[in-house]
Amino acid sequence: MIDHARDLVSVHDATERLLTAAAKLDNAAVTEPSRLPGWTRGHILAHLARNADALVNVLEGRPMYVSAEARDADIERDAPRPLDVQLTDVRATAARFQDTGAAPADWSRTVELRNGVTDSASRVPFRRWVEVELHHVDLGIGYELEDLPEEFVERETDFLAARFSGHPDVPSTRLTDGTHAWSTGRTADAPAVTVTGSRPDLLGWLAGRRDGAGLTTDGGPLPALPPL
Structure with a gap:
């Protein structure tokens, strides 16, 4: 059985690992290519922040993103920001996701994600955990698949x-x-x-x-x- 509360703890721990590692970068490193084709490290950090906001939308019954075009535009807009701004955004949006997850709710309800995909609300914390762990690897800063829990x-x-x-x-x-x-x-x-x-x-x-x-x-x- 999915334990959303336990998964929220795992999301928090994974986020802290990522933030601690990313804090060792500098502004130049943020503009360098990540392991994802066409994306810099800044794109990944921007995506993680916007994804946290999007999953808050899901849990609160709103569309995950206004549109695919808006999602992509937001990431492109935020990708060039300095490291301190990126990390502050990732931390703040992660905290909002945790606060939303801690609120009383029917975790058995069905929620809608992107492209008409539906899932149980209880699986949303695990989906966020996936985003944080795999994108930490994608940053290419020393965290590898072998390091994943x-x-x-x-x-x-x-x-x-x-x-x-x-x-x-x-x-x-x-x-x-x-x-x-x-x-x-x-x-x-x-x-x-x-x-x-x-x-x-x-x-x-x-x-x-x-x-x-x-x-x-x-x-x-x-x-x-x-x-x-």
Whole structure:
């Protein structure tokens, strides 16, 4: 069962790790490319702040973003800001998200995210945890997939395997780290390929953060995954 209150604590801890690490940067480093194509580190910090605001909107029953264009424009607007402004914004918006999450609410209710996607309100804190952890890695400042909390890696791998489950463009695939296995893709078929590797490498591949070079298969190439 999803424990939203526990996830909120994990979000807070992950945010503090990110803020502490990012505080060691300088203004020039914020303008340098991140690991995400086309985005600087400033884009990532701006996105994290605006995403916190957007998830507050979700929890309070408003549209997550006014539009996709407005979302992108806000990130572009905020990306060039100095480091101190970026960090203040990330911290303040994170605090608003925590305050909203602490308010009495029906956590079993269904909420709407982007592009018509719906989910239980109880999963929103975990979705924020995903944003903070993976984008901390994307900053390229020494925090790697291997540094992610074990619980997070397992749960996000579960989530992404389920996301691709039944996808017509993904062949039936079995993922394993040697101790645990996940199934994804066209699961009605007999498994077409078994992909083996460490949990960080499996997560990195599923999340589009690694090309799968650290993974092996039981024959043939890695399946091609659609963008998230």
